[in-house]
Amino acid sequence: MSGAILRTEGLGKRFGGFRALDGVSVAFPEGGVTAIIGPNGAGKSTFFNLISGAMPPSEGRILFQGQDITGLAPHRFTRLGIAKSFQITNVFPDLTVFENVRVAAQARRVRFDLFRDRAAYPDLARKAEALIAEVGLAGREERLARELAHGEQRALEIAMALAADPVLLLLDEPTAGMSPEETRTMMDLVRRLAAERTLILVEHKMKLVMDLCRRLIVLHQGALLAEGTPDEIRANAEVRRVYLGKSA
Amino acid sequence: MSGALTAPAARGGTGRGGRLLRQAARHRVGLTLAVLALFPFVAPYEALAVNILVLGLYALGFNLLFGYTGLLSFGHAAFLGAGAYGTGIAIVHGGLHPLPAIAAGVVLATVIAAVMGFLAIRTRGIYFAMTTLALSMCVYYAFYQMEPLTGGENGLRGINVPALNLGLVSLPLIDPLVKYYVILVFVGTAVWLFSRLLASPFGAVLEAIRENENRARACGYDVARTKLVAFVISGAVCGLAGALNAIHLSIVPIETMHYAMSGEAVMMALLGGMRTFFGPFVGAATFLVLQDGLATLTSHWQLFTGAIFIAFVLFLPSGIWGEVVARLKRAGS
Numbered sequence: 246m247s248g249a250i251l252r253t254e255g256l257g258k259r260f261g262g263f264r265a266l267d268g269v270s271v272a273f274p275e276g277g278v279t280a281i282i283g284p285n286g287a288g289k290s291t292f293f294n295l296i297s298g299a300m301p302p303s304e305g306r307i308l309f310q311g312q313d314i315t316g317l318a319p320h321r322f323t324r325l326g327i328a329k330s331f332q333i334t335n336v337f338p339d340l341t342v343f344e345n346v347r348v349a350a351q352a353r354r355v356r357f358d359l360f361r362d363r364a365a366y367p368d369l370a371r372k373a374e375a376l377i378a379e380v381g382l383a384g385r386e387e388r389l390a391r392e393l394a395h396g397e398q399r400a401l402e403i404a405m406a407l408a409a410d411p412v413l414l415l416l417d418e419p420t421a422g423m424s425p426e427e428t429r430t431m432m433d434l435v436r437r438l439a440a441e442r443t444l445i446l447v448e449h450k451m452k453l454v455m456d457l458c459r460r461l462i463v464l465h466q467g468a469l470l471a472e473g474t475p476d477e478i479r480a481n482a483e484v485r486r487v488y489l490g491k492s493a
Numbered sequence: 494m495s496g497a498l499t500a501p502a503a504r505g506g507t508g509r510g511g512r513l514l515r516q517a518a519r520h521r522v523g524l525t526l527a528v529l530a531l532f533p534f535v536a537p538y539e540a541l542a543v544n545i546l547v548l549g550l551y552a553l554g555f556n557l558l559f560g561y562t563g564l565l566s567f568g569h570a571a572f573l574g575a576g577a578y579g580t581g582i583a584i585v586h587g588g589l590h591p592l593p594a595i596a597a598g599v600v601l602a603t604v605i606a607a608v609m610g611f612l613a614i615r616t617r618g619i620y621f622a623m624t625t626l627a628l629s630m631c632v633y634y635a636f637y638q639m640e641p642l643t644g645g646e647n648g649l650r651g652i653n654v655p656a657l658n659l660g661l662v663s664l665p666l667i668d669p670l671v672k673y674y675v676i677l678v679f680v681g682t683a684v685w686l687f688s689r690l691l692a693s694p695f696g697a698v699l700e701a702i703r704e705n706e707n708r709a710r711a712c713g714y715d716v717a718r719t720k721l722v723a724f725v726i727s728g729a730v731c732g733l734a735g736a737l738n739a740i741h742l743s744i745v746p747i748e749t750m751h752y753a754m755s756g757e758a759v760m761m762a763l764l765g766g767m768r769t770f771f772g773p774f775v776g777a778a779t780f781l782v783l784q785d786g787l788a789t790l791t792s793h794w795q796l797f798t799g800a801i802f803i804a805f806v807l808f809l810p811s812g813i814w815g816e817v818v819a820r821l822k823r824a825g826s
Contacts, residue, residue, distance in 0.1 A: 323713035
């Protein structure tokens with residue numbers, strides 16, 4: 246596929262003797278939302294960890310904008326423009342909401358300034374405030390991250406991911422453990438974010454993403470089962486058998 | 494004079510206490526120095542005041558890793574010792590002026606910290622603690638064996654610096670009060686630089702790593718390199734403390750490098766409050782005054798400091814100064 250922002254070629258991951266992922270070759274189009282779905286144990290999170298750089302693959306290649314990024318250190322992925330939000334909430338618990346986002350924004354701008362005051366970078370403060378407002382946390386700036394509700398922490402994490410100015414944003418089950426109300430808010434946010442950048446979303450709940458994404462990738466038992474538009478996936482007999490039939 | 498870790502973000506309520514706390518956090522260097530400048534007049538005797546100053550700096554340097562970066566090192570005695578030996582050897586065997594001798598001590602400590610840090614930062618948690626402990630014992634034995642240079646078991650003797658000659662003036666270090674203030678100039682400068690470091694963007698990265706290493710990495714920070722830089726700076730500060738201690742004591746006992754000394758850094762930081770700027774000094778003062786007082790009463794003083802330390806860990810984990818700051822904050826909000 247031309248215009249692919251991210252492409253994997255024969256991507257695989259073994260943990261000891263266990264093959265968590267085997268020979269997955271897919272291309273993610275630029276813009277919009279692509280969802281990775283599949284039943285429990287399908288290898289979604291492993292696949293996510295590989296394409297977000299959290300762990301290196303055992304075999305295969307990852308290409309980002311045509312550039313081979315296989316095996317790069319995790320922080321390099323972020324600097325290239327690939328940011329992620331983890332499945333388990335992953336913030337800086339004892340720092341304020343503001344400082345959480347500010348330090349995330351700082352990574353792009355200044356990493357080894359040992360002498361000037363942090364406040365000497367007002368652009369970072371402004372960026373942090375804007376992102377906090379964008380994810381709906383305005384007014385919470387001075388609260389500690391650990392004092393936030395679960396849904397708010399997830400929103401905070403997305404603000405932190407956005408602070409890296411990503412062209413590609415990876416979200417691992419952004420609505421995991423959320424109330425229906427929080428889930429709706431989160432999905433609205435995802436929709437808004439996708440207007441300006443490419444999103445790849447791992448999701449367990451297929452219904453949630455069907456009306457949202459342009460393309461779906463279905464994993465099953467560590468291998469690619471199907472890919473296509475939501476309509477194609479709905480019509481796919483194989484997918485219905487392993488996935489829809491059971492959980493829908 | 495405190496500044497919790499989130500000092501620049503100015504937390505702590507809107508009440509009077511909160512405002513006071515924010516003001517204090519902003520002027521933490523000035524307040525720290527003011528207290529230290531008046532300190533010899535309240536300390537039981539001047540030599541103890543110098544001890545507290547020097548070991549307070551040692552605990553402060555250690556706390557950059559422990560309280561701010563979240564790395565528990567059990568090897569910082571190596572840097573304290575390297576600073577002391579470096580300075581002592583430069584004076585005794587090299588006949589150097591005290592100022593370049595201090596620089597030599599700091600450089601030696603920094604180099605050793607770079608090597609130890611390079612090896613240790615690959616590990617985490619208990620493995621990091623054990624690696625630093627093992628490496629510091631290697632350094633200990635190396636200095637122990639180099640007897641012609643270091644005096645071996647007897648320690649390095651004869652570091653006589655009766656006066657600090659600065660060209661126009663000569664400061665008589667024999668006068669304990671003069672010695673205190675000369676050392677305070679060094680400690681004060683280090684405290685000021687240290688405070689700048691903590692308030693800097695780099696300080697923010699250290700906090701981020703302490704809070705959540707994975708997230709810091711995901712933000713785009715090179716965690717390993719940042720830790721190494723923090724480790725080396727921490728070692729350099731402890732090296733300066735050692736260098737000053739050598740001039741203060743006129744001798745470098747081999748125990749300076751012993752791992753028990755590494756343990757004392759942990760104790761002082763915890764007693765005072767590892768999450769506060771001023772805590773390490775409070776911890777050093779508490780520890781040394783306790784030691785001083787108990788040692789005159791019983792030869793088993795370590796038993797009692799140990800018990801007090803355990804009580805603190807169990808019942809006041811935020812430390813003396815940490816508790817004071819927390820109370821002020823509560824009163825403020």
